[in-house]
Amino acid sequence: MSIGKHIICVECDFPVTLITPPEGNKASCPRCKLTLTANHRNARSRVIAFSLTALIFLFLSLSFPFLTFSAHGNDRIVTLFQSVSVMMQGDFTILAVLIFIFTIALPGLFLLITLYVYISLGRSSPWTGSQQLLIIMDHIRHWNMAEIYLISILVSFIKIITIADIELGLSFLTYVLFILSMTMSLVNFDKHQTWQWLKEKKGAIDQQLSEHHQQHTCHQCSHLSKANDTHCTFCGTQLHGHFTNSIQKTMALLLTSIILYIPANLLPIMHTYVLGDDTASTIVGGIILLWSHGSYPIAIIIFIASVVVPIGKIIALLWLCYNVHYKSQLSPLSKTFLYRATELAGRWSMVDVFVVAILVALIQLGNITAIHPGFGAIAFTGTVILTMLAAMSFNPKLIWKHVPQGQFE
Numbered sequence: 001m002s003i004g005k006h007i008i009c010v011e012c013d014f015p016v017t018l019i020t021p022p023e024g025n026k027a028s029c030p031r032c033k034l035t036l037t038a039n040h041r042n043a044r045s046r047v048i049a050f051s052l053t054a055l056i057f058l059f060l061s062l063s064f065p066f067l068t069f070s071a072h073g074n075d076r077i078v079t080l081f082q083s084v085s086v087m088m089q090g091d092f093t094i095l096a097v098l099i100f101i102f103t104i105a106l107p108g109l110f111l112l113i114t115l116y117v118y119i120s121l122g123r124s125s126p127w128t129g130s131q132q133l134l135i136i137m138d139h140i141r142h143w144n145m146a147e148i149y150l151i152s153i154l155v156s157f158i159k160i161i162t163i164a165d166i167e168l169g170l171s172f173l174t175y176v177l178f179i180l181s182m183t184m185s186l187v188n189f190d191k192h193q194t195w196q197w198l199k200e201k202k203g204a205i206d207q208q209l210s211e212h213h214q215q216h217t218c219h220q221c222s223h224l225s226k227a228n229d230t231h232c233t234f235c236g237t238q239l240h241g242h243f244t245n246s247i248q249k250t251m252a253l254l255l256t257s258i259i260l261y262i263p264a265n266l267l268p269i270m271h272t273y274v275l276g277d278d279t280a281s282t283i284v285g286g287i288i289l290l291w292s293h294g295s296y297p298i299a300i301i302i303f304i305a306s307v308v309v310p311i312g313k314i315i316a317l318l319w320l321c322y323n324v325h326y327k328s329q330l331s332p333l334s335k336t337f338l339y340r341a342t343e344l345a346g347r348w349s350m351v352d353v354f355v356v357a358i359l360v361a362l363i364q365l366g367n368i369t370a371i372h373p374g375f376g377a378i379a380f381t382g383t384v385i386l387t388m389l390a391a392m393s394f395n396p397k398l399i400w401k402h403v404p405q406g407q408f409e
């Protein structure tokens with residue numbers, strides 16, 4: 001990596017001379033505190049080793065029994081694939097497909113791309129498509145929800161432990177190991193460092209920072225482009241400085257998610273059939289029921305994931321849009337932290353939908369007792385996806401746009 005490289009911070013537009021930090025350290029933006037790059041020890045070989053291990057464990061997870069559910073003298077053995085695909089019928093096919101994509105397909109694809117790009121970086125000339133794949137990796141990173149699925153399985157266990165015996169299969173262990181290996185791969189992955197390696201291999205020449213600061217930096221590869229460039233001259237990504245309709249897009253997505261949050265709460269998320277009797281439960285109804293049964297920790301987890309996070313996220317993004325629209329200069333740093341928190345927390349709202357999917361997969365004892373998904377689960381998934389898209393379309397640079405260069409918080 002070159003020493004003393006000029007970049008413009010992708011979140012606050014502050015010009016920074018970036019010096020490669022020593023091994024085991026990171027460099028942050030002095031203004032918005034964004035981690036610009038982290039230099040992990042043996043990063044390249046660690047990312048390759050952990051990604052390969054994670055892929056092997058994911059493959060093994062699909063090969064053996066995942067869970068065994070026993071109640072009323074019936075045993076039901078479920079594989080990982082069945083645990084997400086059991087709803088693949090009728091109106092709920094879309095939900096089953098989405099859960100499969102979030103918990104198995106995208107994590108697998110993410111790991112395959114990581115391996116391709118990182119092995120390619122070890123060659124004298126990287127394989128074709130490495131640049132495009134690195135951009136795809138960044139897009140699918142947000143939709144990788146494997147660890148949320150694991151937490152949902154544990155929540156489901158606590159919900160049904162009093163009515164049935166649950167036995168963990170070999171695939172459950174390998175799924176846990178897959179998530180641990182993938183997390184280690186992500187910990188050692190640094191976006192800026194990876195792009196730098198690729199640029200060096202491709203012989204890209206960096207532009208110098210002009211005095212008038214009329215340039216844009218690419219939010220993917222941090223390559224500097226001229227003021228009138230609409231796309232990055234190295235990787236072709238549309239430059240964030242040109243996202244003029246960011247607020248309108250965020251607002252449109254937010255309003256749609258608010259509308260969808262109404263049926264998500266009014267319609268049942270789940271139906272429980274016991275000897276032919278149907279008991280429908282909504283998100284809030286389910287939380288109240290858990291609380292009244294004394295399952296306080298689970299009630300709190302579901303309440304935070306399904307009520308606090310989505311509502312908090314919608315309010316936070318509306319407030320950020322309002323501030324940007326009125327060109328507020330007040331505490332930009334706190335607003336940036338709020339924006340980052342909304343981006344991080346959003347995915348966790350999927351816990352309740354995953355719990356429903358797991359219960360549907362496990363509890364299928366014919367006429368005795370069975371659980372089916374409700375339309376509230378589809379509406380709620382729509383709300384979560386829309387709020388995630390709203391956070392992604394918000395351009396964090398707008399928070400700092402009208403703040404003087406010398407103001408740091």
Ligand SMILES: [Zn+2]
Binds near residue numbers: 009029
């Ligand atoms: Zn910054």
Ligand SMILES: [Zn+2]
Binds near residue numbers: 218223232233235236
């Ligand atoms: Zn670029």
